[in-house]
Amino acid sequence: MLGAIIAFVPKYKRIGQIVGTHGLKGLVKVLPMTDFLERFEKGSKLRLNDQWVVVESFSMHKERPLIKIEGINGISAAEKYQWAYLEIPEPQRPDLDEDEYLSEDLVGLKVTTTDGIELGVIDDIVAMPAHDVIKIGELLIPAVEEFVKEIDLEAGTMIVQLIPGMLE
Numbered sequence: 001m002l003g004a005i006i007a008f009v010p011k012y013k014r015i016g017q018i019v020g021t022h023g024l025k026g027l028v029k030v031l032p033m034t035d036f037l038e039r040f041e042k043g044s045k046l047r048l049n050d051q052w053v054v055v056e057s058f059s060m061h062k063e064r065p066l067i068k069i070e071g072i073n074g075i076s077a078a079e080k081y082q083w084a085y086l087e088i089p090e091p092q093r094p095d096l097d098e099d100e101y102l103s104e105d106l107v108g109l110k111v112t113t114t115d116g117i118e119l120g121v122i123d124d125i126v127a128m129p130a131h132d133v134i135k136i137g138e139l140l141i142p143a144v145e146e147f148v149k150e151i152d153l154e155a156g157t158m159i160v161q162l163i164p165g166m167l168e
Contacts (some may be wrong), residue, residue: 011090012047014163015039025074028081030065033127036094040065040086047087093134097141105153111136112162114149122158134158139166 016030016039030040039046039062044055048069057068072078096102103125111119124135125143132143141147141160147156150159 003011012087013090014085014087015046016065016086018048018078018084018086019064021075021078021083022066022117024075025068026074026078027057027066027068028078029061029073030067032065037065039094040067040090047139048081049084075112101151101153103127106151106158109151109153109158111141111158111160113158117167134160141166 013067015034015036016032019031020027020029021027022029032040040055041058042055044058045052046055047053054070055067056070056135073083106125107122109122111122113119119139120136122134122136126133126135126140134141134143134148141162147160147162148158149161152158
């Protein structure tokens with residue numbers, strides 16, 4: 001008797017969105033949705049509109065990745081991809097240092113202050129220009145060492161130290 005057949009459906013993670021063109025040769029400006037900009041480097045394989053593409057060149061322009069994708073050779077071809085997302089397979093995770101975390105790993109952690117006050121669960125990590133911000137309901141906490149004192153992914157907890165006035 002044959003058991004259930006389960007199809008493997010790969011998941012993909014959005015790492016950027018094409019927000020415009022640059023020049024006449026098919027370069028596109030990317031709004032990054034990752035801290036790991038090396039994912040856009042020359043030779044990287046990315047999904048674009050359900051097709052695999054290869055990055056032909058990579059540079060930074062006004063603090064944004066500027067990439068050339070193989071097969072997109074002019075401004076009119078590049079314009080067709082405006083607002084499209086660039087993706088990678090979900091299991092593809094970067095190697096992290098001991099004190100580095102992916103935002104998706106922090107969402108759902110239970111947050112307590114150094115004084116033992118339970119603040120709730122992390123709803124989201126919001127990317128901001130200076131640093132990320134931890135969102136717990138309406139409370140926003142800068143994701144910097146001054147505030148974040150301990151992260152324990154195995155226990156599902158984070159300990160933070162707030163400054164006066166943050167809870168009011």
